[in-house]
Amino acid sequence: MKLNPAISLICSILFSLIVSFSRVELLFFVPAVFLIFLNYKIFLKIVRKLLLLNFFIVVLSIFLYFETNIYEAINLFLKVNLIILFNLLLFFSSNGFDIVKGFKILRFPKKFVSTLYFTVRLIFELNIELKNIKNSLKARNFKPKIDIFTYKTYGNIFGVLFIKTVSKTNSLKESFLLRGFKDEIFLNCEASLKVTDLLLLSLFIVLFFIKVSS
């Protein structure tokens, strides 16, 4: 993540709120273009992900087209895509811990930050576990079909994941209790602002004033 996580969170929330409840304007593309400039190396990957997320939006826009008119459908399509693109540009290279740090800098409750931290950590471990399970299924030539055996296999996969999570959670809990854990998790949070952070914030202030004055 190239930006300060707290600034990213604030900008993401503001952008989503402003664009969600307005009609699409050219002005809204300015912060997105700025972020494209910062992420030009991974932009194609982001676009690919955006396209994958488009199924529900396209269906909704088609429905809206038949119920109202083409302008409403295009407005919704652009609006939703612009917000998702903006958020992907902000957090695509994030590993999840940045978001935890962002919430910590913004002084969210200690319990909230601790639980979020443990969640991100467990997601990493579960992902590794899931990869191993998928590999062992491949090795056994398991091919998912529409039958009870497949659903039982998936039920068992979730069972294995759940039990492994519980045991990992217990060891995590014990190690933290030994370290004297009381609600709060201590993270190394750099709250310094870079030029890019200030530029993005300035863009938002300008955008906000233009929206309010109009």
Place this chain on the structure above:
Amino acid sequence: MHISDGVLSLEVATVSTVVAFGFLYYSFKNLTNDKIALASAMSALFFVASFIHIPFGPTQIHLMLIGFIGLFLGSTAIFSISLALILQAFLLGFGGISSIGANIVIMGVASYFVFLLFKLDFLKRLNDKIKFFLVGFFGILISSLTLFILLFFSRQEYETIAYSILFINIPTMILEGLVTLFLFLYIKKTMPNLLKN
């Protein structure tokens, strides 16, 4: 089941956010120190479940384990699922920020409702297999109904899609019920002490 930013009307988004934050506050208050680890575990499980796609008819469905999480965590499930929703919105682009309240109501609150439902006497008396199936089934049923209500009241133009989504989610309800049934049976076989309460 996630609603993206910009889909809901301002009124529906505001009301759902207020309702969600009310429940979230209640859930957060009940989150004790010793529950933090389990809440995180369930949150992680909810997040990872979205990566597992299971074939069902001509389509593929991903599970949410809403009922399962609700039954294990009670009111804490709302907070646990909310964290996963926040991470999904930022990291994966599922759902959104302005619609986070709506998504918490759809999935988090629905999860708690499953817990409340299974406290009723007549459901407690059911055969284990039927009960396990219904945990998964009710989770998606309540979520789909909430999604339907939110879309229906958001814009008149969404009426058709609201009904369609309710209809489309019927296979998901059955599949979630089936997988939850096998999930519970697996836990019952391997770690029965987890199901004691």
